[in-house]
Amino acid sequence: MTHLDPPGGHGRPAAPSPSDLDQPADRTSAAAALARCVSVEAAKFAAAHWGRTPLLSRAAELPNPAGFTDLLSPADADELLSRRGLRTPFLRVAKDGQVLPAARYTGGGGAGAEIDDQVLDEKVLQLYADGATLVLQGLHRTWPALIDFTRELSLAVGQPLQVNAYLTPPDSQGFATHYDTHDVFVLQVDGRKHWRIHPPVLPDPLERQPWGGRADEVTATAQGPAALDVVLEPGDALYLPRGWLHSAQAQESSSLHLTVGIRALTRYALVEELLGLAAEDQRLRATLPFGTDVADPDAIEPELTETVEALREWLLRADPAAVATRLRQRAWSASRPAPIRPLAQAAAITALTADTLVMARGGLRWQLVGEGDRVTLRLFDRTISVPAPCEPAVRALLAGPPIRVGDLPGLDTDADRLTLTRRLLREAALTPAQG
Numbered sequence: 001m002t003h004l005d006p007p008g009g010h011g012r013p014a015a016p017s018p019s020d021l022d023q024p025a026d027r028t029s030a031a032a033a034l035a036r037c038v039s040v041e042a043a044k045f046a047a048a049h050w051g052r053t054p055l056l057s058r059a060a061e062l063p064n065p066a067g068f069t070d071l072l073s074p075a076d077a078d079e080l081l082s083r084r085g086l087r088t089p090f091l092r093v094a095k096d097g098q099v100l101p102a103a104r105y106t107g108g109g110g111a112g113a114e115i116d117d118q119v120l121d122e123k124v125l126q127l128y129a130d131g132a133t134l135v136l137q138g139l140h141r142t143w144p145a146l147i148d149f150t151r152e153l154s155l156a157v158g159q160p161l162q163v164n165a166y167l168t169p170p171d172s173q174g175f176a177t178h179y180d181t182h183d184v185f186v187l188q189v190d191g192r193k194h195w196r197i198h199p200p201v202l203p204d205p206l207e208r209q210p211w212g213g214r215a216d217e218v219t220a221t222a223q224g225p226a227a228l229d230v231v232l233e234p235g236d237a238l239y240l241p242r243g244w245l246h247s248a249q250a251q252e253s254s255s256l257h258l259t260v261g262i263r264a265l266t267r268y269a270l271v272e273e274l275l276g277l278a279a280e281d282q283r284l285r286a287t288l289p290f291g292t293d294v295a296d297p298d299a300i301e302p303e304l305t306e307t308v309e310a311l312r313e314w315l316l317r318a319d320p321a322a323v324a325t326r327l328r329q330r331a332w333s334a335s336r337p338a339p340i341r342p343l344a345q346a347a348a349i350t351a352l353t354a355d356t357l358v359m360a361r362g363g364l365r366w367q368l369v370g371e372g373d374r375v376t377l378r379l380f381d382r383t384i385s386v387p388a389p390c391e392p393a394v395r396a397l398l399a400g401p402p403i404r405v406g407d408l409p410g411l412d413t414d415a416d417r418l419t420l421t422r423r424l425l426r427e428a429a430l431t432p433a434q435g
Helices: 024-035 042-048 074-083 121-129 144-157 211-222 267-278 297-316 320-332 342-351 388-399 414-426
Strands: 055-057 091-095 133-136 161-168 183-190 193-198 228-232 237-240 245-250 255-262 357-360 367-371 374-378 383-387 430-432
Touching: 024 042, 024 144, 074 121, 074 133, 074 161, 091 121, 121 133, 144 161, 144 255, 161 245, 193 211, 211 245, 267 297, 267 320, 342 414, 342 430, 357 388, 367 388, 374 388, 383 388, 383 414, 388 414, 414 430
Parallel strands: none
Antiparallel strands: 055 237, 091 133, 133 161, 161 255, 183 237, 183 255, 193 228, 193 245, 357 430, 367 374, 374 383
């Protein structure tokens, strides 16, 4: 286990824990997913490393002796590249620090496929054999093992995630030294890769502050001594907070690693949502005086003073509930719950009886809010309104273990229980319990 002190040593809030609204099974699998990525207890990771310092975790310190090949193996990558009809932007190709045009490795899909951007395996072979790095993107949406793992890890860190895979030929480097604007877990699947890590030139960069705008600083810092110089072996994991400079080069054999990107919300997100709500204040919507020369600092000074004062007064009245609502809409829409099988789900709705066992859709985030004689169930992409007497049954369906429809509390008849359950199955909030 290796970790580094932060360049500034400023304080951070701990990483959020999974919501109390997640099922116990979700919390268990979430903890197990995080344990695969870090060699310290979750509380220590949150306090000492989350958003602060890199953490190197060797395979021997992690719980899965088989490493990460169960998530995506080289054979799985070949399957994606050759037999799954992959299209852009699910593949990106880079060489010597430059991303290659998609036209160099895509083309028509043949008879019956009226598209012209499918990945062509023979072109990919030529580029890879010539030293290019292949980046399989969006695997949290396309590869089953990573769909499940990403959902579980997302619950552990409380943030939306994305997953890319990097396949690099021997002795090759796809990208020059750079920094990311999101935290990452690097999971070495196959081969060996040499990583050089340097402190940030811009701590905690936002997405609107990519490294290209500071290329000279990045290059100069990368020429100095590395904060961490290490070769990742199969099964090793590396956590990097956003902003830390890094470069990676495959060693004597080809390399495959997964990069799990953590699209964490920041305090600036609070600022953005506060400013969005500030449009409700009439003083802040006021038009500037007629004829104001906005290029003249002296002309705008009194207006700036008035605006700052109005903003200060409005911020003192800001409603945390309104901000939380906007943040919920932003965060929940960025993470999807477990996949459902539409045909099997439709069949389950038709076959539903009082003896059927159902359960909440895995990874589902939800809130239940009473509003007079109705209760509103808020999900990641919709809201559902039901009569207030349904509230105990809805909570039993979503907050607990699998439950028999006929055992739902608060409703008088099985007909009412079946009606509610069919509704929530149709809205994809529930799934049939397995087994």
